[in-house]
Structure formats: structure tokens, C-alpha cells
Amino acid sequence: MxxxxxxxxxxxxxxxxxxxxxxxxxxxxxxxxxxxxxxxxxxxxxxxxxxxxxxxxxxxxxxxxxxxxxxxxxxxxxxxxxxxxxxxxxxxxxxxxxxxxxSHAGMANRYVAGASKLPFAVLRGYRGSDIPGRTDTVSTVTCPFTGEELAAVAALxxxxxxxxxxxxxxxxxxxxxxxxxxxxxxxxxxxxxxxxxxxxxxxxxxxxxxxxxxxxxxxxxxxxxxxxxxxxxxxxxxxxxxxxxxxxxxxxxxxxxxxxxxxxxxxxxxxxxx
Missing domain, CATH: 3.40.1080.10 (Glutaconate Coenzyme A-transferase)
Structure with a gap:
């Protein structure tokens, strides 16, 4: 309170x-x-x-x-x-x-994951960017339903x-x-x-x-x-x-x-x- x-x-x-x-x-x-x-x-x-x-x-x-x-x-x-x-x-x-x-989307999704008490968030993004190679808070995850590879960002x-x-x-x-x-x-x-x-x-x-x-x-x-x-x-x-x-x-x-x-x-x- x-x-x-x-x-x-x-x-x-x-x-x-x-x-x-x-x-x-x-x-x-x-x-x-x-x-x-x-x-x-x-x-x-x-x-x-x-x-x-x-x-x-x-x-x-x-x-x-x-x-x-x-x-x-x-x-x-x-x-x-x-x-x-x-x-x-x-x-x-x-x-x-x-x-x-x-990216803006990555930061917003990191907050959303944190607010949701989840370990990470998933989005389409970062493709073609060198950002994933310069941070340990961006990775990839494979969708269990479609097999698509997506970006994953750690919760903030x-x-x-x-x-x-x-x-x-x-x-x-x-x-x-x-x-x-x-x-x-x-x-x-x-x-x-x-x-x-x-x-x-x-x-x-x-x-x-x-x-x-x-x-x-x-x-x-x-x-x-x-x-x-x-x-x-x-x-x-x-x-x-x-x-x-x-x-x-x-x-x-x-x-x-x-x-x-x-x-x-x-x-x-x-x-x-x-």
C-alpha cells in the first residue's frame, strides 16, 4: 500500500x-x-x-x-x-x-514479461540486426505449434x-x-x-x-x-x-x-x- x-x-x-x-x-x-x-x-x-x-x-x-x-x-x-x-x-x-x-518493441516486451511474471517475451523482431550479438538478453525460441523461429527477450x-x-x-x-x-x-x-x-x-x-x-x-x-x-x-x-x-x-x-x-x-x- x-x-x-x-x-x-x-x-x-x-x-x-x-x-x-x-x-x-x-x-x-x-x-x-x-x-x-x-x-x-x-x-x-x-x-x-x-x-x-x-x-x-x-x-x-x-x-x-x-x-x-x-x-x-x-x-x-x-x-x-x-x-x-x-x-x-x-x-x-x-x-x-x-x-x-x-528495439522499442523489445524493451516494451521486456517490461510486459516482467509485469506478467514470465521469464521472457516472444516477438518478431531483431532479424537483420546485430543487436542479438551484443547482448545476452536477446535470444531465439522455436514456436512449439508452427516451428517458426522467433526472437525472445529476457524479462525486465x-x-x-x-x-x-x-x-x-x-x-x-x-x-x-x-x-x-x-x-x-x-x-x-x-x-x-x-x-x-x-x-x-x-x-x-x-x-x-x-x-x-x-x-x-x-x-x-x-x-x-x-x-x-x-x-x-x-x-x-x-x-x-x-x-x-x-x-x-x-x-x-x-x-x-x-x-x-x-x-x-x-x-x-x-x-x-x-
């Missing part, structure tokens, strides 16, 4: 050195505030899992907290490369980064999944709506779950297309208005496109990035810890 906690306390309790952590949200509802709290607390040696890692993981990688990235495509959406990510891969700064790369069960949503009620039930990705699957696949929300309300109102995460699959809820910035929360905020464009220059330079981190993350401890 979920408890309403401060962001600081929830992160300290649920995320530990060496964990596999999934922070999901597809261009929308990305849990930036939670990631910044991880940086402030210096939680390290993390395996970061995410479909389409973007700026939020660029920041965690640049802060030196990641030892491995499990992902499908990475970039600054609409702008270009993730330069802290590239620096880690190409130059080992601030530390070397191990990669486990997948994060130690912790972190997502951002619009609302939670006081019992810890959560509702998110608008553009969603694999948040539900990543939550159900995880051993522990932290959800940050725009607001805690007395009762959730049904929304067309809304996804409800029940309190019994969540460990902690933290109220963090604006916790998805610079991404957006439908009904609460809009995407800060200027930030994504400005990030390109900040992230290209190690000193500029370090100064940004000190000012906008370490220097804003009280602003986001609610």
Missing part, C-alpha cells in the same frame, strides 16, 4: 546504490524531480532502464551515477544527441558506461520504477492521462515503485483513456508540482521546448554541465523536496 511521503524520504527509502532503476514517461510525465533528488543524494552504481532515454538520463549519466544503460534509442528529442551520454560512451567521462541496447524487472502522474488520492491510488508510454508495465514489473504527482486530491475522477495505478502496487507517492519539467503534464503544464534547445549547448561542455548541475539541481534542494 502506498504511503504519502516527501520526495527526499521516498527516494532515500526506495532507491539504493547498485539498483536497477526505470524512470519511464514518453515525452510526457517524465519524472525529472525524482531524478534530481537521486542526484542530490548521490545514489550511485545504478543500472538505468528506459525506453527512449532523453535529457533526464543525460543528467544522471553526466552526474556519474550510472554504470549501465538498458535502452532503446537515446537523444535530445527534436534537437540532437545526448552529449553527456556520448562522452561517457566515447571517453569514459565521468565514468565508463555499459550498454544493453534494444527493475528494483525500482519511478513515474510521474497528474493525481493521486489520499490512499495512494494514482491516475495519469494523456500521452502515456510503458508506465503501467514498468510499474507492474518492478519490486518497488515511487510515483511523483502534480497534486494529491480527495478523490480521483474517471478520465477518458486514463490509467489508474492502484495503491497496492505502489510503495510511495510524493506530491511534486512541476515534477515533470521540462517535459509536461497534460492539464497542468506545457513542454518547455526552450529548455531542450538550450540543453544542447550546456551538455556539450563538461564545465558548463557541472555548473548547471550545481546551480539547478544541488542548489534547489528545498524547491523540489515536498
Amino acid at each position: 502506498a504511503e504519502i511521503r516527501t520526495l527526499h524520504d521516498a527516494v532515500a527509502e526506495l532507491i539504493h546504490d547498485g539498483d536497477t532503476v526505470a524512470m519511464e514517461g514518453f515525452t510526457h510525465l517524465i519524472p525529472y524531480a525524482a531524478a534530481h533528488e537521486v542526484i542530490r543524494q548521490g545514489i550511485t552504481d545504478l543500472t538505468l532502464a528506459r525506453m527512449t532515454p532523453d535529457v533526464v538520463y543525460d543528467q544522471l549519466i553526466g552526474a556519474g551515477l550510472a554504470r549501465k544503460l538498458v535502452f532503446s534509442w537515446g537523444g535530445n528529442p527534436g534537437v540532437g544527441s545526448l552529449h553527456r551520454f556520448r562522452d561517457a560512451v566515447e571517453n569514459g567521462w565521468p565514468r565508463p558506461l555499459e550498454l544493453d541496447e534494444h 524487472n527493475p528494483d525500482v520504477t519511478v513515474v510521474h502522474a497528474q493525481q493521486a488520492d489520499r490512499e495512494g491510488n494514482v491516475q495519469l492521462w494523456g500521452l502515456v508510454g510503458v508506465q503501467k508495465e514498468a510499474v507492474l514489473a518492478a519490486r518497488r515503485v515511487l510515483v511523483t504527482v502534480e497534486e494529491v486530491v480527495d478523490a480521483l475522477q474517471p478520465r477518458p483513456g486514463g490509467v489508474v495505478l492502484p495503491t497496492w502496487v505502489i510503495d510511495a507517492v510524493a506530491e511534486v508540482p512541476g515534477g515533470a519539467h521540462p517535459s509536461y503534464a497534460a492539464g497542468y503544464s506545457v513542454r518547455d521546448n526552450d529548455f531542450y534547445q538550450a540543453w544542447d549547448a550546456v551538455s556539450r561542455d563538461r564545465e558548463a554541465f557541472t555548473a548547471w548541475l550545481e546551480t539547478h539541481v544541488h542548489g534547489r534542494r528545498e524547491a523540489v523536496a515536498r
Whole structure:
């Protein structure tokens, strides 16, 4: 059952050195505030899992907290490369980064297998790709009914999944709506779950297309208005496109990035810890 906690306390309790952590949200509802709290607390040696890692993981990688990235495509959406990510891969700064790369379908199916408590998922994919030769989480399986050879991907069960949503009620039930990705699957696949929300309300109102995460699959809820910035929360905020464009220059330079981190993350401890 979920408890309403401060962001600081929830992160300290649920995320530990060496964990596999999934922070999901597809261009929308990305849990930036939670990631910044991880940086402030210096939680390290993390395996970061995410479909389409973007700026939020660029920041965690640049802060030196990641030892491995499990992902499908990475970039600054609409702008270009993730330069802290590239620096880690190409130059080992601030530390070397191990990669486990997948297709979008492969990552989604890994979460589904994890959520279903199955050891692997089956899909048609990866043919003609060199990815299976570079990871031990892709293999093949022969269909017992047709004899067809299919791709198999190992289940992904994060130690912790972190997502951002619009609302939670006081019992810890959560509702998110608008553009969603694999948040539900990543939550159900995880051993522990932290959800940050725009607001805690007395009762959730049904929304067309809304996804409800029940309190019994969540460990902690933290109220963090604006916790998805610079991404957006439908009904609460809009995407800060200027930030994504400005990030390109900040992230290209190690000193500029370090100064940004000190000012906008370490220097804003009280602003986001609610």
C-alpha cells in the first residue's frame, strides 16, 4: 500500500546504490524531480532502464551515477544527441558506461514479461540486426505449434520504477492521462515503485483513456508540482521546448554541465523536496 511521503524520504527509502532503476514517461510525465533528488543524494552504481532515454538520463549519466544503460534509442528529442551520454560512451567521462541496447518493441516486451511474471517475451523482431550479438538478453525460441523461429527477450524487472502522474488520492491510488508510454508495465514489473504527482486530491475522477495505478502496487507517492519539467503534464503544464534547445549547448561542455548541475539541481534542494 502506498504511503504519502516527501520526495527526499521516498527516494532515500526506495532507491539504493547498485539498483536497477526505470524512470519511464514518453515525452510526457517524465519524472525529472525524482531524478534530481537521486542526484542530490548521490545514489550511485545504478543500472538505468528506459525506453527512449532523453535529457533526464543525460543528467544522471553526466552526474556519474550510472554504470549501465538498458535502452532503446537515446537523444535530445527534436534537437540532437545526448552529449553527456556520448562522452561517457566515447571517453569514459565521468565514468565508463555499459550498454544493453534494444528495439522499442523489445524493451516494451521486456517490461510486459516482467509485469506478467514470465521469464521472457516472444516477438518478431531483431532479424537483420546485430543487436542479438551484443547482448545476452536477446535470444531465439522455436514456436512449439508452427516451428517458426522467433526472437525472445529476457524479462525486465527493475528494483525500482519511478513515474510521474497528474493525481493521486489520499490512499495512494494514482491516475495519469494523456500521452502515456510503458508506465503501467514498468510499474507492474518492478519490486518497488515511487510515483511523483502534480497534486494529491480527495478523490480521483474517471478520465477518458486514463490509467489508474492502484495503491497496492505502489510503495510511495510524493506530491511534486512541476515534477515533470521540462517535459509536461497534460492539464497542468506545457513542454518547455526552450529548455531542450538550450540543453544542447550546456551538455556539450563538461564545465558548463557541472555548473548547471550545481546551480539547478544541488542548489534547489528545498524547491523540489515536498
